[in-house]
Amino acid sequence: MKRALFPGSFDPITLGHYDIIHRALDLFDEIVVAIGVNNEKNCMFSVEQRKEFIEKAFADEPKVKVTTYQGLTVDFCKEIKAQFILRGLRNPADFEFEKAIAHTNRTLSKIETVFLLTAAKTSFISSSIVRDVIRNGGNYTVLVPESVKLDKNVNYKKL
Numbered sequence: 001m002k003r004a005l006f007p008g009s010f011d012p013i014t015l016g017h018y019d020i021i022h023r024a025l026d027l028f029d030e031i032v033v034a035i036g037v038n039n040e041k042n043c044m045f046s047v048e049q050r051k052e053f054i055e056k057a058f059a060d061e062p063k064v065k066v067t068t069y070q071g072l073t074v075d076f077c078k079e080i081k082a083q084f085i086l087r088g089l090r091n092p093a094d095f096e097f098e099k100a101i102a103h104t105n106r107t108l109s110k111i112e113t114v115f116l117l118t119a120a121k122t123s124f125i126s127s128s129i130v131r132d133v134i135r136n137g138g139n140y141t142v143l144v145p146e147s148v149k150l151d152k153n154v155n156y157k158k159l
């Protein structure tokens with residue numbers, strides 16, 4: 001059973017994340033999308049909202065599971081028996097950052113990080129740009145899966 005952990009903040013999930021998860025389905029038996037709960041990070045969406053957006057986006061895909069975690073990513077991989085970490089690469093800046101993390105994780109454990117290059121048409125998308133568009137009243141729906149819908153009754157943090 002090849003299980004990969006796809007860790008991130010997913011604040012919110014974007015079409016870029018969606019593309020990476022979708023393409024990785026051919027490589028792994030199970031993909032666990034794990035929202036890292038980091039108290040220092042001030043997120044726009046609550047953990048519950050972020051989880052629901054991802055769950056709804058993959059409601060028809062039994063190989064995708066969604067969860068949250070705290071602490072070291074490699075410790076969580078061991079806990080859920082994931083042999084791989086999945087990450088997406090958009091540009092050289094991502095590469096430099098991800099390289100250091102992957103080397104560190106490989107030093108701390110035997111877990112391999114598998115990188116997928118983004119599809120050209122979603123390579124410019126980031127959660128922070130999506131948040132900016134939302135904050136300024138723009139049409140964010142072209143950047144995210146359909147499951148990401150703003151509930152008018154919920155107040156999002158205008159970070």
Ligand code: ADP
Pocket residue numbers: 007008009010011014015016017020086087088089090094117118119122123124125126127
């Ligand atoms: P983090 O806070 O860990 O960077 P993110 O939710 O921003 O969490 O990203 C999680 C993963 O998704 C990272 O590997 C990141 O490179 C990747 N990613 C983010 N945006 C895109 C995109 N547009 N296309 C492909 N991968 C992406």
